[in-house]
Amino acid sequence: MVDFNTNNTTSISAETTTMKYDDRRAELQAFDDTKTGVKGLIDAGITKVPQMFIRPLEQRIDNSDTNDDKRLDIPVIDLADVIDDVKRKVIIDRVRQASETIGFFQVVNHGIPSEVMDEIVEGVRKFHAQEGEERKKYYTREKTRRFVYYSNFDLFQAPFTNWRDTLICMMAPNPPNPQDFPEMLREIQIEYSKHVMKLGSLLFELLSEALGLKPSYLNEIGCCEGLTIIGNYYPPCPEPELTLGIARHCDNDFLTVLRQDDYISGLQVLHQNHWFDVPPVPGALLINIGDLLQASLYFHGLTEHRVLANKEGPRVTVAGFFSTHLQPSTRVFGPIKELVTDQNPPLYRATTVKDFVMAFHAKGATAVSSLAYLRL
Numbered sequence: 001m002v003d004f005n006t007n008n009t010t011s012i013s014a015e016t017t018t019m020k021y022d023d024r025r026a027e028l029q030a031f032d033d034t035k036t037g038v039k040g041l042i043d044a045g046i047t048k049v050p051q052m053f054i055r056p057l058e059q060r061i062d063n064s065d066t067n068d069d070k071r072l073d074i075p076v077i078d079l080a081d082v083i084d085d086v087k088r089k090v091i092i093d094r095v096r097q098a099s100e101t102i103g104f105f106q107v108v109n110h111g112i113p114s115e116v117m118d119e120i121v122e123g124v125r126k127f128h129a130q131e132g133e134e135r136k137k138y139y140t141r142e143k144t145r146r147f148v149y150y151s152n153f154d155l156f157q158a159p160f161t162n163w164r165d166t167l168i169c170m171m172a173p174n175p176p177n178p179q180d181f182p183e184m185l186r187e188i189q190i191e192y193s194k195h196v197m198k199l200g201s202l203l204f205e206l207l208s209e210a211l212g213l214k215p216s217y218l219n220e221i222g223c224c225e226g227l228t229i230i231g232n233y234y235p236p237c238p239e240p241e242l243t244l245g246i247a248r249h250c251d252n253d254f255l256t257v258l259r260q261d262d263y264i265s266g267l268q269v270l271h272q273n274h275w276f277d278v279p280p281v282p283g284a285l286l287i288n289i290g291d292l293l294q295a296s297l298y299f300h301g302l303t304e305h306r307v308l309a310n311k312e313g314p315r316v317t318v319a320g321f322f323s324t325h326l327q328p329s330t331r332v333f334g335p336i337k338e339l340v341t342d343q344n345p346p347l348y349r350a351t352t353v354k355d356f357v358m359a360f361h362a363k364g365a366t367a368v369s370s371l372a373y374l375r376l
């Protein structure tokens with residue numbers, strides 16, 4: 001029997017974790033009905049990870065699959081001199097190199113003031129620090145709501161649940177009304193998005209140039225049209241070795257701009273079959289090439305990553321996903337014709353963003369990437 005009490009979150013207790021595991025669906029439903037996410041479990045004082053979060057042995061982190069001896073050198077690219085012709089060439093070379101080999105790079109002097117970055121992280125932290133009753137008002141799985149709080153977008157599809165709660169809001173196109181936001185995020189979320197949009201447009205210019213295309217190419221085809229801001233909240237976890245903050249995945253967008261937590265790490269990148277830690281670089285933003293950009297171009301293959309659960313916490317990160325997601329759109333994205341040659345034949349078929357995202361959702365989190373769906 002499941003003992004999540006839907007009326008009173010404080011009654012979720014340690015017994016939950018020792019119950020006989022015979023009904024995952026009921027356990028998920030009871031969890032979802034609390035409308036207070038993983039944070040609600042911590043508030044209730046659990047000391048063991050409930051069964052729904054526990055991964056089978058082969059999916060747990062063990063020392064063998066994390067490469068402790070070697071560090072993966074994720075380049076830190078300084079954008080300060082991007083308008084200087086000579087220095088811009090160097091920047092573009094580094095962007096090309098990183099995109100072709102790892103699919104990740106960090107940027108500094110990216111133009112987003114540190115106060116703005118701190119404030120958006122603080123806003124997400126404050127939202128979750130509120131009483132459960134306040135958070136509940138925003139908890140929903142309704143696709144029509146503009147500002148959404150939930151735990152695990154694929155809660156009912158995925159085989160295991162991630163140790164993370166999420167705030168999600170599509171900021172472009174069609175930004176929401178200020179009153180759609182909780183107060184602590186109302187102004188800063190709009191402000192932060194403006195900056196991320198501007199940075200995104202610059203990054204798409206650099207990526208276009210890195211591919212030998214005219215600077216405006218990727219912006220003109222619409223890569224920068226949609227932006228979703230995701231506030232990730234990873235509560236401290238009593239038994240981090242049993243679960244994950246986010247299972248291995250690739251982002252189903254064109255490009256992701258991630259503000260990592262300054263203090264608590266946990267993000268890992270898969271490179272040549274090994275997992276590497278990505279320690280936070282203060283003030284930097286981590287950029288990763290998403291599946292939709294991989295599908296259009298000839299950059300490095302998958303950019304798989306995951307987040308470990310942590311005894312310390314909360315870990316708070318803010319991700320900007322460039323994609324129009326499920327918005328209706330007639331734009332079709334496919335291999336860029338200027339780049340197709342006999343030696344470089346198209347690998348993926350063309351798609352709308354919406355069809356691509358729907359294919360991703362249909363698989364739930366069991367899919368590491370949806371690129372296979374487009375493979376020719």
Ligand code: OGA
Pocket residue numbers: 230232246251258260267305306307317318319
């Ligand atoms: C994501 C993601 C990493 C992090 O939101 O897709 O991979 O460190 N986030 O929060």
Ligand code: NI
Pocket residue numbers: 249250251305
């Ligand atoms: Ni991701």
